Amino acid sequence: MSRIAPLEPPYPADVQAQFDRIMRGAPPLMLFRVMAGHARAWEKFRAGSLLDRGPLPLREREIVIDRTCALNKCEYEWGVHVAFFADAAELTEAQVRATVLGPADAPCWSAAEQALLAAVDALHHRATLGDAEFAALSAYYDADQILEIMVLCGFYRTVSYLANGLALSLEEKAARFPS
Structure with a gap:
């Protein structure tokens, strides 16, 4: 599964909103669930701003x-x-x-x-x-x-x-x- 336990549902409202935005209704990936369970790591991960579209097709x-x-x-x-x-x-x-x-x-x-x-x-x-x-x-x-x-x-x-x-x-x- 994972060496570090993932966040389990129900997720805090702000985390659920982030998952919904990233996953567009699909269940969150294990990687996201592990990272989201650790606020600083999750914030830094999301701050990479590479989960969105960029200048490349x-x-x-x-x-x-x-x-x-x-x-x-x-x-x-x-x-x-x-x-x-x-x-x-x-x-x-x-x-x-x-x-x-x-x-x-x-x-x-x-x-x-x-x-x-x-x-x-x-x-x-x-x-x-x-x-x-x-x-x-x-x-x-x-x-x-x-x-x-x-x-x-x-x-x-x-x-x-x-x-x-x-x-x-x-x-x-x-x-x-x-x-």
Whole structure:
């Protein structure tokens, strides 16, 4: 289940309102329930302001999140995002699989998406972007989008640490890593 006990219903009114806003009527994820049981951690988590839409289109946002979670071996969060957003982001089965098992330059990706994945890989492995990686991103994304890409990578690395460190059980409706 979780190494730290999750908040159990009924939830305080303010927490229920936050869950309703984030989950749009679906039951809250285990990760959210654990975090919400600890006011300071929950506040900091939500203050990341990355649970909303940003300057990236949904497709690119999900590619960044899926790849970051896959690189961090976080099946929990990867599975949640694939289950809830892959269809809306128009990710094919081959692309979903490639977020876990494929190289950044896999032929299932457009040139812009390959630049995006190469940047995610670089940030994960080296904690920086080389000049060539930054130039490739800049060919397709503006400054606000590039900053969002970097912040998303950092935020979802943290989410991966939380889900993995808490040993969260996979959500029932979440996808599973391809073998």
